[in-house]
Amino acid sequence: MEPLLSEIVAKYNYWIYVVLMMIGFYAMIGKRNLVKKLLGMNIFQTAIILFYVSIGGKRGGGIPIVDKHAAMLHGVDATTVVNPLPHVLMLTAIVVSVSVTGVALAILIRIYRKYDTLEEDEILEKIGR
C-alpha cells in the first residue's frame, strides 16, 4: 500500500493530466451542447500538451536559454537545463489545436445561422423534420 501511495504522490502531475484528459473526453462525448464539446476537445488537447511539456522537466533544471559563447567553450550540461524539445513540439501542437478550434468555431457559426441553436438534440430534431 505504502509504495503504491508514494508512487501516486510522486507522479502527481501525470495523474492530473489523466484527470484533465478524462474530463475533456467526457465533455466531447457526453455533452449535448456543441460549444461544450469543442471546449472538451480543447481540454483534451491541452492535457496532452501539458503531459508532453512535463516530460522535459528535471529536478532543479533551469530555463534552456544559454549564453552562446559559454556554450561553445564549455558545452551545455544537460542536467542543469530543462529539455526544450518537447516544448518546441508542443508549440506545433498548440498551433494545430488553435487551427482546429478556429475551423470548428467557423463551422459552429454556420450551424447556428442555419439551425438557430447549438444544442445537438435540437439540431437533430430540426434535421429530422
Place this chain on the structure above:
Amino acid sequence: MNTPNLHLYVLAAPLLTAFAVNLLGRVSRTWIGPLVLGALTFSAGGALMTLLHVLREGAFRYTIGNWQPPLGIELVVDPLSALMLLLVSAVALLATSSALKSVAHELPGREHLFFTLYMILIAGLLGLVLTGDAFNLYVLLEITAITTYGLIAMGSGRAALSSFNYIIMGSIGACFYLLGVGYLYILTGTLNMADIAQILPGLDAPAAIATAFAFLMVGLWVKMGLFPLHVWLPNAYSQAPTGAGAMIAPLMTKVTIYLMIRVMFSIFSPDYTFLAHAGIQAGIVWAASLAIMCASGLALAQRNLRRMLTYILVAEVAYMVGGVWLANGTGITGAILHIVSDAMMTLCLFLAAAAIIYRTGSLEFDRLNGLYRRMPVTMAAFTVGAFSMIGVPPTCGFFSKWYLILGAVRAGHPEFVTALLISSLINAVLFFRIIELAYFQPASDLSRSEPQQAGEAPLLMLSPLLLSAVALVAIGLGSGPLIENIIRLAMPPGFAP
C-alpha cells in the same frame, strides 16, 4: 532537376499552387482549372519517375534542410512510399478533373476557396506518404484533417454538423496518436522512425511499449474509420461536396492504412507487432471479420447511393486491416494490393456518383430509374466499378480478394475467409439492386428533377471516370507484374508475397 529531389517537387507543386489558386482565382475563375490540373499532372509525372528511380536504384532517405537525422526530419522514399506517392497523385489528378465541373455547379463563386483547401489537402497526403518522422506525421495528419474539415463543411444540408462531428472524432484519433508518440519519445528520446525502430528492441519496458502501441493503433483506427470507430465517416463523406468526396473517400482511409503499416513495421518490428502479445493478432483478425460483416450489413439498409458507398468503404477498410494483421506475406500482399485497387474502385464509383448527381440532381434509389438509357457510358463505368467491388475477374478487386482469402487460408483464419465471401455476396446484392433499378424501370418523371438535360455527363467528368474504369481492368491483368516488381519490394523484411 535532380531525381533525388523530385519527390520534394512532387509535394511542393500542389502546396504552391494552393496559394496561386487563391490569389489568381479571385481575379478570374478561368485560372483555376489549368493551374490545378497542371500542378497535379506534374506531381503525377514526378511520382511516376520517382517510383521508377526507386525500383532501379533502391530506397533512399532525404533530409530536409540538411538538418541531419535523428534530430532533423527526413523523408523516406522506398518502394512502398513511392507506390503510394504515385497512387495519391494519380487519383488526385483524376478526381480533380471531375471536381472542376461539380464545384462550379455546386459552389459557384467559391471555387478558389475550395481548391485552396483541396490542394493543401493533396500536399498533406503526399507528405504523409513520404515522412520518416513520427511527430511530422502528426503534423501532416492534422493538416490533412483540418483541410478535410473545411472541405466537408462547404457542403450543403447537414454538412456542417457532419463536419463538426468529424472534428470531434478526428481530434480524438489524432490526440491518441500524439499520446502514443509521446510515450515513444519518453522511452527512446527520439522521434525519427528508423531510430526508434533501432532502440525499441533493446528496451525493457513492456507495459509502456504496449501502451504506446495501443494508443498509436487506436488513434489510427479512429482516423481510418474501422468499425466500430467509424461513426463519423458515413455522414462526413456523403454530405461533403461531390468534388471533395470523390477525392477524400478513395484517399484518406488508404493513406491512414498505409500509416498503420508504417507504424507496425517501420517503427515497431513485425516480431513485436505479431508475436509480443499473445492473442492480439488473432483478436484483431476476428474484430476485422466482424467489422466487415457489420459494415456490409449496414450498407444494405441505405437508400442513397453515396451513403451506401461509404458503408462499403468502411467494410473495405476492415479488409485491409484484417489482411495486414493476418501476419503472413500473402495477407500483407493482399492488403497492399487492395490499397491500390480499392483506391481505384472507390474513385471510379464516386466519380460515377458525381456524374449522376451532376445530371440528375439526386442519388436516392427511387430516382435512379432508367439510368442505363440516359447515361450509358457513365453506367458502363459504374458497372465495371461494381464488378470490381464484387470481385469479378479480371478486375483488380478480384485479385486483391484472392490474395486476402489465400492469406487467410494459409494463416488458418476461416472466419476472415467467411467474412470476405459473405461481404462479396452482399456487395453483389447491393450493386445489382442499383443495376436493376437503373436498367429496368423507365426513366422517372423528369419534370421533378433539376432543370438539367438528362444526357451524358460532360467530358471533363466522363474522361477520368472512363480512365479509372479502364485502370481497374489494367491493374487486374497486371497484378502479376505489379506484385512481382513493386509490392514484393515493399514488404517488410522477412515476408514474401
Place this chain on the structure above:
Amino acid sequence: MIYHSSMLPLAAVCISLLATVPILLSDCKPNLRESWTLLAGIGKFLLVASMLPAVLSGHGFVFTLAEVVPEVPIQLRVDAMGMFFALVASFLWICTSLYSIGYMRTLEEHNQTRYFASFTIAIAATIGVAFSANLLTLYLFYEMLSLATYPLVTHECNADARTSGRKYLTYILGTSIGLVLPAMIITYALTGTLDFTAGGILAGKASAATLTLLLVMFLVGFAKAAIMPMHGWLPAAMVAPTPVSSFLHGVAVVKVGVFSIVRIILGIFGPGLLQNLDLGVIITTLASITVLVASLVALTQDNLKRRLAYSTIGQLSYMVLGIGMLSAAGMTGGILHIAMHAFGKITLFFCAGAIYVASGKKYISEMDGLGRRMPITYGAFLLGALSIIGVPPLGGFISKWNLLSGTIESGQWILLLVLLTSSLLNAAYFLPIVYRGVFAGTGGNGSPVEIREAPLFCLIPLTATALLSVGLFFFPDVFLELVHIAVFR
C-alpha cells in the same frame, strides 16, 4: 499432347467480341447488324474448325494472356476436350443466330441491338471456358458468361423478368462466389497450381475429408450444371425469349457448367484419385437423384418450355452421372452426351419457339392437333425427342449406349436401373406431345384455323439441327475421336 504457342485460341474467343461494337453502332440498320452477327458466327466456327486437324493428330495450341498469380496465368489452351465443346458451341451459335433473326423479327421484339450484342459477349465467354487452360481462367470466363447472359434472361424487362433475373443471379453468382472461389483458392493453397493436368493435381495433397469437401463444393458450386438443389434458376430462366433458352440454356450456359465439372474431375482431381477415395459415389448419387426427380417433375409441367427445362436438368445430370462412373465407357458416354443432347435439345427448343411464333401457344394442353398444321416443326420435334430418349438412328443413342455399357462395365447396377427408368420417363414426357399434336382433335379452345408453318428463318435451323441429330448417329467420328483422346489421353 504437344502444345504450340499460337494466337488462334485468342482469335477464336475474341472474334465475336469484335462484332459487339459494330452491332451496337448499327442500331438503325437491322440488316447490317444481323450480318455482323452471322459473319462473326461463321468466322468463329471456321477458326475453331481450323484447329481441329492439329488437335486430332495430337498437337494443341496455347496462348498466355497475362501472368496474374504465381504459377497461374490467364491462359488459353486448345486440347481435345476444349475443341469438342467449342465445335458444338460455335456451330450451334450460327444456327441460333439465324433462328433469332426469324424469331425476333416476327415478334417485333424490342431492344434487339442489346440482345445481339449480349449474345456476342456470351459466346465469346463460352469459347473462353472451352479453351481455358486452368481453373482461374475458367472461373474468369464462367463469371463473364453469367454477367453477359443477365441482359438476355431479363430481356422482356417486365416484373417477371426482374424476379427471374434475380433468381438467376442469386443461384449462379451466389454459388460461384460462395463455393467455387474458396474451393479454388484452397486448391491453390494445397497444390500451388491450378492447371488442368491429366491425372489431376490433388493426389496426396490433403486428407480424404478435405478432398471430399472440395469435391462437393465444386459440384454444388458450379450451379450452371443444375445439379439439385442448385437447379432452381433453370426453369425460372425460361422467361427469356426462346432463342436465349434454346442456346444458352440448352447449349452454352448449362454445358459450361457440365464442362467445368468435367474439367474438375479429369484435370484437378483425376479419375484415379476419385476412385481411390471412392468419391465417384457422391457424384453419381447426386446426379441420379437429379435425373429421377427432374424427369418426374417434367411430367407435371404443362408449359412446354418448362417441361423442356426440367428435361434439361435431368439430361445434364446424365452427363455428370456418366463421368462419375469413372469407367471408360461411362465417361465417354457422359461427355459425348454434351454434343448429342445439345443438338437434340436445341431442336426441341427451336420447335417450341416456332410453335409460339406461329400460333402464340405456350401450353401443351392447347397444342392438340397442331402437328397436322406444322408438320415440319413436329417432325423435327420428334427427331429431337427420340435423340434425347436415346433411340437409334439418332445420335443420342450412341451416348446412351456408352452410358449403359459404362454401368455394366463398372458393375453399378443401380445406375443401370436409374438410366433405364429415366429413359422411360423421357419417353413419357416427350412422346405424348407429338402424339397429341398429330392425332388429337383441334380441342375446344376455338383456335383459329389460320395457323401455318413457322417462318423460314426459324424452320431452316430447326430442320438442320434435327437432321444433324440423325447424321450424328451415322457420322459421330469426329466427336467420338475427340472424346476418346480426352478420356484416354
